[in-house]
Amino acid sequence: MRLLEGVLIVVHIFWLLSFLFRFNAKVKISTNLVAFILMMIHFEAEGHRWQMGLTYVLFIFLTLLILKPFIQRNSKKVKLDSENKKKVKKFCGILFILIYSISSFALVIMxxxxxxxxxxxxxxxxxxSRHLIDESRSQNTISKQEAREIMxxxxxxxxxxxxxQKIQYEAFPYEEWSGTMEFIFSFPRFFFNYLKYNESNSIKDITVSDQESKYPILVFSHGFGSTRMQSYSQMEELASHxxxxVSxxxxxxxxYTKFPDGREVMNRADAYSYSFNIEDEKDVKTRSRDVSFVVDQLTKINKQDSQKLFTGKMDIDRIGVFGHSYGGSTAAQxxxxxxxFLSGINIDGPLHEPVASSRLKKPFMFILDDDYLFLTDEEIKYTNVTPEEFRxxxxxxxxxxxxxxxxxxKNDTYRLTFIAGDHYTFTDFPYLxxxxxxxxxxxxxHQVMNQYILAFFNQYVKxxxxxxxxxxxKKVDEFYYFETNIKN
Structure with a gap:
C-alpha cells in the first residue's frame, strides 16, 4: 500500500464518521477539501488504479452529500425520522464504514x-531489449509460416x-506481466495494468561499466507460458555482480510476447497443457536452439553493436545457462x-530426453522445491493426465x-532444496x-537462492x-538445505 492511498482511505473513513455522528458542517466541508487535495496529489504522484475504486466512488458520493444542502436550500425540511429509523440508519452507517474500511485496505494491501x-x-x-530474427528457422503464425522472431x-x-546525472529507473514491465497473467489465470489484462507504477532498479541504455574490460554472460530461459521478465529481480541481482x-x-x-512494432503474440495452448512425458523432446529442443541462436547474435553484437553499447564488452568465452521450470529443462538441454556453455543451473524443472538418458559432463546445480513439481489430485484435474499417470x-x-x-x-553437482514456498516462489510472481x-x-x-547461484557461476563461469x-x-536450516557432490 502506497502512502497517499492509505492516507486517502483513512480520511474517507473519518469523513464517513462525520456524517454518521453529525459533525459540524465546517468539519465535513474541510474534510471534503482535504480529500480533494489529497486525491489530486495521489493522481499526479502515484497514479490511479482500480484497487482504489471504492475510495474514488465514495469521494464523489460524499461530495454530493456536502453539496446537497446548497442545492436544496429552498426546499421544505423533511419530517424528523422516528427513533427506530435513526437507530437503523446509524447501524447501516457503521456497517458500511466497516465494509468500506476492510475492503479498501484489503484491496490495496493484497x-x-x-x-x-x-x-x-x-x-x-x-x-x-533486442529484437532478433532467425531466418534459418520458421515458426507458425495465425496465417502462415514466418521466420522465427525472438525478444x-x-x-x-x-x-x-x-x-x-539524474538516474531514471525503468518502469516495471507491466505489459509482459499482464499478458502472462491473462494466459495463466484467464484474467483480463487490464486487471494488472496497475503494475506500471512499480519501479525497477534498472537504468535503460546506460553505459556499460569500465571497471572491467569485459564481462561474462548468463542466459536465462523462462518457464512454460511465462515471460522473460518473470525473474526481473534475479536478473538485476546477477548483473549487479x-x-x-540475457533473458x-x-x-x-x-x-505473451510483444515486439517493438506493437505486434503481440499470445500462447495459444491451454495454460495447463504442459507435457508430462519425459520422452517429449520437441519443445525443449526448440528452446535450446533459441538459446544457441541468441549466443550467435550476442557474438555479432559484441563484434559490432549497431546501438554502440556492447561492442567488445561481452566475454563470449565465459557463458553459463540457467532457467526455471521448463527453462530448467532447457538449461540442461x-x-x-x-x-x-561452461555450466548450468536447473531451477525446479524436470529433465527431458535426450538429457534424461545422457551423462552431462559439465558442472550443474539443481535448485528444487521439496515437493518438486508435485500436484494434488485437485490440481491434476486441470491437466491432461490422470492421477495415476501423473504419479x-x-x-x-x-x-x-x-x-x-x-x-x-560426471562433473561437480550441487543440490539446493527449499522446504518452504512453492514452484513460483523461485520467480517474482509472489510479489503480486x-x-x-x-x-x-x-x-x-531469493537472497539464499541468488547467493548459491552467484557462488556457482563465479566458480564455473568466472x-x-x-x-x-x-x-x-547445509542440512535443514530454517527453510532450505544444501548438498554438494564434488567429482573433480
Whole structure:
C-alpha cells in the first residue's frame, strides 16, 4: 500500500464518521477539501488504479452529500425520522464504514504496488531489449509460416559517471506481466495494468561499466507460458555482480510476447497443457536452439553493436545457462547441445530426453522445491493426465534428478532444496500479493537462492576461487538445505 492511498482511505473513513455522528458542517466541508487535495496529489504522484475504486466512488458520493444542502436550500425540511429509523440508519452507517474500511485496505494491501529488492552488487544495473530474427528457422503464425522472431532482455553492469546525472529507473514491465497473467489465470489484462507504477532498479541504455574490460554472460530461459521478465529481480541481482544476464522470450511458448512494432503474440495452448512425458523432446529442443541462436547474435553484437553499447564488452568465452521450470529443462538441454556453455543451473524443472538418458559432463546445480513439481489430485484435474499417470511421471522425474545429482552428471553437482514456498516462489510472481507468500519471506528466499547461484557461476563461469558455501553441506536450516557432490 502506497502512502497517499492509505492516507486517502483513512480520511474517507473519518469523513464517513462525520456524517454518521453529525459533525459540524465546517468539519465535513474541510474534510471534503482535504480529500480533494489529497486525491489530486495521489493522481499526479502515484497514479490511479482500480484497487482504489471504492475510495474514488465514495469521494464523489460524499461530495454530493456536502453539496446537497446548497442545492436544496429552498426546499421544505423533511419530517424528523422516528427513533427506530435513526437507530437503523446509524447501524447501516457503521456497517458500511466497516465494509468500506476492510475492503479498501484489503484491496490495496493484497494487490500492492511493490518495489523489487535492491541489488546487492557493486554495479548499477543497465537494461535494454533486442529484437532478433532467425531466418534459418520458421515458426507458425495465425496465417502462415514466418521466420522465427525472438525478444531478449539484457541486464548488465553499469555505472553513473556523472555525479550530476539524474538516474531514471525503468518502469516495471507491466505489459509482459499482464499478458502472462491473462494466459495463466484467464484474467483480463487490464486487471494488472496497475503494475506500471512499480519501479525497477534498472537504468535503460546506460553505459556499460569500465571497471572491467569485459564481462561474462548468463542466459536465462523462462518457464512454460511465462515471460522473460518473470525473474526481473534475479536478473538485476546477477548483473549487479558483474554479469551480462540475457533473458530469452521463447515465442509461442511464452505466455505473451510483444515486439517493438506493437505486434503481440499470445500462447495459444491451454495454460495447463504442459507435457508430462519425459520422452517429449520437441519443445525443449526448440528452446535450446533459441538459446544457441541468441549466443550467435550476442557474438555479432559484441563484434559490432549497431546501438554502440556492447561492442567488445561481452566475454563470449565465459557463458553459463540457467532457467526455471521448463527453462530448467532447457538449461540442461543447452549444455548437451552447445559446447560454448561452461555450466548450468536447473531451477525446479524436470529433465527431458535426450538429457534424461545422457551423462552431462559439465558442472550443474539443481535448485528444487521439496515437493518438486508435485500436484494434488485437485490440481491434476486441470491437466491432461490422470492421477495415476501423473504419479508415474512424478516418480520418474524425482528418480532422474536423484540419479543425475548422484552419478549421472560426471562433473561437480550441487543440490539446493527449499522446504518452504512453492514452484513460483523461485520467480517474482509472489510479489503480486502477500497471499502468494504466506509461508515464506520472499526476499529472504531469493537472497539464499541468488547467493548459491552467484557462488556457482563465479566458480564455473568466472573461474574464481571456490566459495566456501559450495563446500559446506547445509542440512535443514530454517527453510532450505544444501548438498554438494564434488567429482573433480
Amino acid at each position: 494487490m500492492p504496488v511493490f518495489q523489487l529488492p535492491k541489488p546487492t552488487g557493486p554495479f548499477e544495473v543497465g537494461m535494454t 531478449i532482455q539484457i541486464w548488465y553492469p553499469a555505472e553513473v559517471t556523472d555525479d550530476n 558483474g554479469y551480462f544476464v 530469452v522470450d521463447h515465442t509461442n511458448d511464452a505466455g 543447452v549444455l548437451l547441445d552447445d559446447p560454448r 508415474e511421471y512424478h516418480n520418474k522425474i524425482t528418480e532422474l534428478a536423484d540419479f543425475h545429482y548422484e552419478e549421472g552428471i 500479493s502477500p497471499l502468494l507468500s504466506l509461508d515464506i519471506n520472499v526476499d529472504q528466499f 573461474g574464481e576461487k571456490t566459495d566456501p558455501i559450495l563446500l559446506k553441506e
